Amino acid sequence: MDKLMIKGGRPLIGHVAISGAKNSAVALIPAAILADSPITIENLPSIRDVEIYVEILREMGAEVSRDRDRLHIDPSRIDKIHMVNGNVKKLRASSYLMGAMLGRFGEAVVGLPGGCNLGPRPIDQHIKGFEALGAKVVYKEGAVHLTAGRLRGARVYLDVVSVGATINIMLAASGAEGITVIENAAKEPEIIDVATLLNAMGARIKGAGTDVIRIRGTRSLKGCRHSIIPDRIEAGTYMIAAAATGGDVTVDHVIPLHLEPVSAKLREMGVTVEEGDEHLRIISDRRLRSVDIKTLPYPGFPTDLQQPFTALLTQAEGTGMVTDNIYAARFRHVDELGRMGADIQVEGRTALIRGGTPLHGTDVRAADLRTGAALVVAGLMAEGMTELSGADYIDRGYEHLESKLGSLGGEIWRK
Ligand SMILES: CC(=O)N[C@H]1[C@@H](OP(=O)(O)OP(=O)(O)OC[C@H]2O[C@@H](n3ccc(=O)[nH]c3=O)[C@H](O)[C@@H]2O)O[C@H](CO)[C@@H](O)[C@@H]1O
Numbered sequence: 297m298d299k300l301m302i303k304g305g306r307p308l309i310g311h312v313a314i315s316g317a318k319n320s321a322v323a324l325i326p327a328a329i330l331a332d333s334p335i336t337i338e339n340l341p342s343i344r345d346v347e348i349y350v351e352i353l354r355e356m357g358a359e360v361s362r363d364r365d366r367l368h369i370d371p372s373r374i375d376k377i378h379m380v381n382g383n384v385k386k387l388r389a390s391s392y393l394m395g396a397m398l399g400r401f402g403e404a405v406v407g408l409p410g411g412c413n414l415g416p417r418p419i420d421q422h423i424k425g426f427e428a429l430g431a432k433v434v435y436k437e438g439a440v441h442l443t444a445g446r447l448r449g450a451r452v453y454l455d456v457v458s459v460g461a462t463i464n465i466m467l468a469a470s471g472a473e474g475i476t477v478i479e480n481a482a483k484e485p486e487i488i489d490v491a492t493l494l495n496a497m498g499a500r501i502k503g504a505g506t507d508v509i510r511i512r513g514t515r516s517l518k519g520c521r522h523s524i525i526p527d528r529i530e531a532g533t534y535m536i537a538a539a540a541t542g543g544d545v546t547v548d549h550v551i552p553l554h555l556e557p558v559s560a561k562l563r564e565m566g567v568t569v570e571e572g573d574e575h576l577r578i579i580s581d582r583r584l585r586s587v588d589i590k591t592l593p594y595p596g597f598p599t600d601l602q603q604p605f606t607a608l609l610t611q612a613e614g615t616g617m618v619t620d621n622i623y624a625a626r627f628r629h630v631d632e633l634g635r636m637g638a639d640i641q642v643e644g645r646t647a648l649i650r651g652g653t654p655l656h657g658t659d660v661r662a663a664d665l666r667t668g669a670a671l672v673v674a675g676l677m678a679e680g681m682t683e684l685s686g687a688d689y690i691d692r693g694y695e696h697l698e699s700k701l702g703s704l705g706g707e708i709w710r711k
């Protein structure tokens with residue numbers, strides 16, 4: 297496993313260009329399965345999750361080629377093969393194969409998805425949606441077997457606000473006959489991105505970005521060209537790192553509205569956040585006040601930035617409280633931050649961070665993607681060298697992390 301070496305103590309200064317969103321990319325790629333002709337996806341991030349999804353589509357018979365940040369997918373020869381083991385187990389977003397295959401073929405056999413281990417991650421709401429559209433569901437040997445023949449539009453109320461279930465039901469419903477209405481839908485920007493692609497393919501989706509989404513499906517979805525929205529989680533990570541190091545960083549190619557919860561919390565801490573049309577500038581003198589964070593579905597504070605934000609709070613004055621309302625057990629970064637000198641107590645789904653304890657570099661391990669991001673932020677703040685193993689997790693979601701941080705003056709390299 298690769299390691300990242302980080303020498304802390306230098307402020308990050310300069311501009312960083314934000315890549316396309318991971319959580320859009322891993323939904324847009326399987327969405328291509330629904331089309332009968334080629335699709336081009338632009339602003340594609342170079343990250344491991346994308347590489348894995350490309351391999352999955354190739355295994356299914358798609359012709360896929362890449363030209364810098366453009367991905368061309370010809371799905372016309374995709375076959376309804378069973379996708380039970382191997383790459384599907386490496387990704388959470390492999391669950392989207394269920395909706396996409398159901399929408400195109402009326403049947404699917406897909407292994408239960410993998411992804412970051414954040415505690416239990418059920419897919420009951422996805423299944424509830426597929427059943428409402430007429431699918432029969434059987435669990436056999438670690439895989440979900442779905443059969444429907446022709447799917448029919450239906451009304452689905454989600455008991456839990458779920459990004460994955462909302463997208464998966466949109467995918468299936470786009471290939472269904474008639475109208476589907478998703479109530480209590482998730483409102484994340486990535487959902488709007490997927491709906492934009494499906495509409496360009498010929499579906500008629502209204503309300504994406506609100507909690508009621510209406511989808512009129514069609515049998516013939518065609519190829520198109522689509523550009524992925526910026527990755528708000530990558531951008532938020534650089535904003536946090538800028539604040540953490542007492543830096544002056546402009547994150548370019550972002551949609552500032554998507555980062556409002558992060559900007560608001562940084563401002564509460566005493567950080568200056570200047571907003572342009574497509575950029576945000578973060579200026580920090582490293583004199584930070586503690587704040588409380590409660591993660592919530594969009595437009596609330598994103599759980600995917602909870603861990604890096606916790607690292608930032610270790611250097612703020614006072615005690616901060618971080619409550620993860622999405623994943624009760626998303627605290628694998630806490631012990632590692634403790635090894636670097638942080639004082640954090642976890643009670644239930646809340647972490648209490650006593651700020652102002654100096655951090656020192658040591659050997660730490662990322663066991664999931666955003667733990668990795670938290671430890672990078674901590675390493676940049678710490679005195680001395682941090683040796684971070686588990687860099688492969690970080691590669692799942694951050695394009696060219698070392699060179700982007702390096703161009704900002706951060707000292708980070710791969711061993
Ligand atoms: C590939 C992708 O886009 N991943 C993101 C997506 O994950 P993912 O789509 O898996 O997350 P969900 O929005 O579905 O999960 C939200 C909450 O709902 C629960 N739940 C979800 C589905 C279900 O059927 N039943 C159920 O109980 C989950 O356990 C969790 O507590 O949104 C999460 C929440 O913003 C992010 O952390 C992930 O980065």
Ligand SMILES: C=C(OP(=O)(O)O)C(=O)O
Binds near residue numbers: 388412600665666693
């Ligand atoms: C949890 C995440 O990803 P996934 O849902 O793909 O595991 C994440 O991006 O932080």
